[in-house]
Amino acid sequence: xxxxxxxxxxxxxxxxxxxxxxxxxxxxxxxxxxxxxxxxxxxxxxxxxxxxxxxxxxxxxxxxxxxxxxxxxxxxxxxxxxxxxxxxxxxxxxxxxxxxxxxxxxxxxxxxxxxxxxxxxxxxxxxxxxxxxxxxxxxxxxxxxxxxxxxxxxxxxxxxxxxxxxxxxxxxxxxxxxxxxxxx
Amino acid sequence: xxxxxxxxxxxxxxxxxxxxxxxxxxxxxxxxxxxxxxxxxxxxxxxxxxxxxxxxxxxxxxxxxxxxxxxxxxxxxxxxxxxxxxxxxxxxxxxxxxxxxxxxxxxxxxxxxxxxxxxxxxxxxxxxxxxxxxxxxxxxxxxxxxxxxxxxxxxxxxxxxxxxxxxxxxxxxxxxxxxxxxxxxxxxxxxxxxxxxxxxxxxxxxxxxxxxxxxxxxxxxxxxxxxxxxxxxxxxxxxxxxxxxxxxxxxxxxxxxxxxxxxxxxxxxxxxxxxxxxxxxxxxxxxxxxxxxxxxxxxxxxxxxxxxxxxxxxxxxxx
Numbered sequence: 001x002x003x004x005x006x007x008x009x010x011x012x013x014x015x016x017x018x019x020x021x022x023x024x025x026x027x028x029x030x031x032x033x034x035x036x037x038x039x040x041x042x043x044x045x046x047x048x049x050x051x052x053x054x055x056x057x058x059x060x061x062x063x064x065x066x067x068x069x070x071x072x073x074x075x076x077x078x079x080x081x082x083x084x085x086x087x088x089x090x091x092x093x094x095x096x097x098x099x100x101x102x103x104x105x106x107x108x109x110x111x112x113x114x115x116x117x118x119x120x121x122x123x124x125x126x127x128x129x130x131x132x133x134x135x136x137x138x139x140x141x142x143x144x145x146x147x148x149x150x151x152x153x154x155x156x157x158x159x160x161x162x163x164x165x166x167x168x169x170x171x172x173x174x175x176x177x178x179x180x181x182x183x184x
Numbered sequence: 185x186x187x188x189x190x191x192x193x194x195x196x197x198x199x200x201x202x203x204x205x206x207x208x209x210x211x212x213x214x215x216x217x218x219x220x221x222x223x224x225x226x227x228x229x230x231x232x233x234x235x236x237x238x239x240x241x242x243x244x245x246x247x248x249x250x251x252x253x254x255x256x257x258x259x260x261x262x263x264x265x266x267x268x269x270x271x272x273x274x275x276x277x278x279x280x281x282x283x284x285x286x287x288x289x290x291x292x293x294x295x296x297x298x299x300x301x302x303x304x305x306x307x308x309x310x311x312x313x314x315x316x317x318x319x320x321x322x323x324x325x326x327x328x329x330x331x332x333x334x335x336x337x338x339x340x341x342x343x344x345x346x347x348x349x350x351x352x353x354x355x356x357x358x359x360x361x362x363x364x365x366x367x368x369x370x371x372x373x374x375x376x377x378x379x380x381x382x383x384x385x386x387x388x389x390x391x392x393x394x395x396x397x398x399x400x401x402x403x404x405x406x407x408x409x410x411x412x413x414x415x416x417x418x419x420x421x422x423x424x425x426x427x428x429x430x431x432x433x434x435x436x437x438x439x440x441x442x443x444x445x446x447x448x449x450x451x452x453x454x455x456x457x458x459x460x461x462x463x464x465x466x467x468x469x470x471x472x473x474x475x476x477x478x479x480x481x482x483x484x485x486x487x488x489x490x491x492x493x494x495x496x497x498x499x500x501x502x503x
Contacts (some may be wrong), residue, residue, distance in 0.1 A: 039242065043249040046324035047331060047369055047450040048396035054325045073206035077213035085238035088323020088330045091231040092220025099214035103207065136327045140225050141373040141394060147327055150395035154325070 019179035029176040030071060033169070034059045035082050042086040049150040053158035054132065055165075056083045060098060061127050062162065062169040064105055065120045076102050093138045101127055120166070125159045132158065229359070236336075236361025243334050243364045246320030250334075254454050311426055313457035315339040319354075319450055320364070327394060329372035331355065331450055335458060336363040344424055344461050349453030352430030352446075353377065353418060357458065365458075369450060370431070371396055378421035379431050381414050388441060390416060390431055398432045400441040410434055410442050423466035426459065 038056030046052055060079060064071055076098030083094040108123060132155050136147055193199040224231045265272075315335040322331040335341050337360050345357045347367050355369040368375050373394035380387045386409055390398045400416065402408065414434040420427030432444035450456065461467055 039245075041325040042242065042321045042323070042332075043246045044324045045253070045319060045322045045331070045451040047319075047322055047329060048371055048446075049329075049394070050323075050325055050327050052324035072209075074209035074213045076210065077216065080213075080217060085235050086242065088326035088328050090221055090224040090228070091235065092217045092222075092224055095217030096214050096221055097217070099210050099217055103210050103214070106207075138221055138225075139327050140228075141327055144373065144394065146397075147373060147394040151327060 016179045018183050020181050020183050021177055021179055022181040025178075025180060026176050029172055030063050030067075031079070033172055034063065034079055038079070038083040039086050042088075050154045051157070053154060053161050054087070054128075054135070056087075057094070057098065057101075057131055058124075058128060058158055058162060058165055059169065061101070061105070061124045062166045064102065065115075065124055066166065066169050066173060068109060071102070073102050073106060074099070076100075089135060090138065090140050093135060096138070097131055097134055101131060117163075121162060124162050124166075128158045128162065129155055232359045233361075235366075236359060236364070239332055239364045239366065240336070240361050243320060243332075246332060246364075247318060247334050250318045250320045257452075311459055311462075313459050314345065315341060315458045316455055317458065319367075319453065319456055322369075328374075329369040329392065329394070330358070331367045331369055333357075333365050333367055333456060333458070334363065336361045336365050338363055339458075341365050341458055342461070344467060346425045346429075346459050346461070347456050348429055348459065349448045349450060349456045351453070352448035353425060354448055354450045354453070354456050356424060370398060370446060377425060377431060378419045379416040380419040380427075381410070382417055383414065384409075385419075386410070387419055387421070388416070390444065393443075396446070397435070398444045398446065400432070400434065400444050402441045405440060408437065408439060408441065410437050412437060412442075415447075416444060420462060422470070423463035424461055426462040 034056055037059035040055050041052040044052055056079070060071075060075075077095055080094035080096070080098035081091075083098070084091045087094060105123070105127065112119075132151055133148070136151060137143065141147060193203055220231070317333045317335040317339075319331050320334045323329065331354075333341075333347065341357055341360050343357055343360055347354045347357060353370060355367045355372075355375065357365050358368040359366040370377060370390070370392055371394070372392045375392040377390045378387065379390045379400070387403050389401045389403065391401060393399050400410070402410075412434055416431045416434070418425040418427055418429045418431055430447045432446055434442050434444045436443040
């Protein structure tokens, strides 16, 4: 058994010799994953009330929290525009809210630079709650208490889903920085 | 753990400027978003072509998931059928006996109906659906309730056409792209349908509440005649929906109406059909502002524009 694990480790190590990171992969994975996450809720049917977490936004926050500085501050404009095409919100709502989120997270980070699982989750949850509620406000619907109540399951689901998504983003980050390109 | 020190600018002027530029760009981006948001709330149809193109491109993915959804639900029905077979068999036998009696009665009624219609010289008009299609997506993460169907301009779909499933009304076409369309579902908080009670034709409005229930509002205020379990069908007022299609069942009575549950949950329907607008004339007339006189020329000139999502209540009340 020990021999086997040694062998597998040796194999995984040997895959890294004379390999280097692919710059193409390192650059595209965050954007591609956020765009895919924006698109995903659109192919599911939720005809009674919003139940799907705003996956694109949660993914953006997860990348932002995991790798501060990787996404430029203005990334909310192109990625938000893509999200608006599929989310059903009036066009411009994600551009506005994602840009504001990026600025807010940057300011929070410069004031409170400490990081850890609980702080990250807290900051992300705060961002998600504020985002979902403000998305309702700008959606063009009449604001009624029922609309807000209908958003509660979605908010809870999104907040609980964040740690899972953060692990997925960590996996994607390993994939992003994997040594895949053969040298020489 | 503090964030990596490489992100602190220190004394480097270049690094400081690039951070500052980032803030400026993000701020400008937010302003751009605000401007676009105001534009699309004020003129909902102005940015529709952009969304329509994206919708068209993503339609194949939506169709694939729709097929998978149908398959999985039918597999589930198939499996659960094994466990309920005996009970179900007995219940169905009883139901068939009753249904036979009802059918005979219905045939008699139909004959009488035909005879009466001949008396008043009404042509029996069966409405042919324009397209039969699938629901291929929805705004699952937004508080608005839209769905996307895989039929568009090339199938002859136009804005305002009612969409129904075999069980009842699903919604109304809001935006049309080349081969897909966006549908405003009944549960959306901007959707209003004129309805009547099946038993005695008491008229009311069924408004979406955004949380899956419909708010039934009486038009003639007074003593609320509704009871739990009342069934509502479209009344045909407003001209969009043809009369007599099932909409909702009353679940809770309130002083000026009540709350009702949907009869046709779009998520359960495999296929939906798009029907022509029941009466195009009142719909076109309702788009002409009150100040203008309602003439034939004005009706002909009226371009086919998308009504704003909330634009129907006053038009329907006007009729």
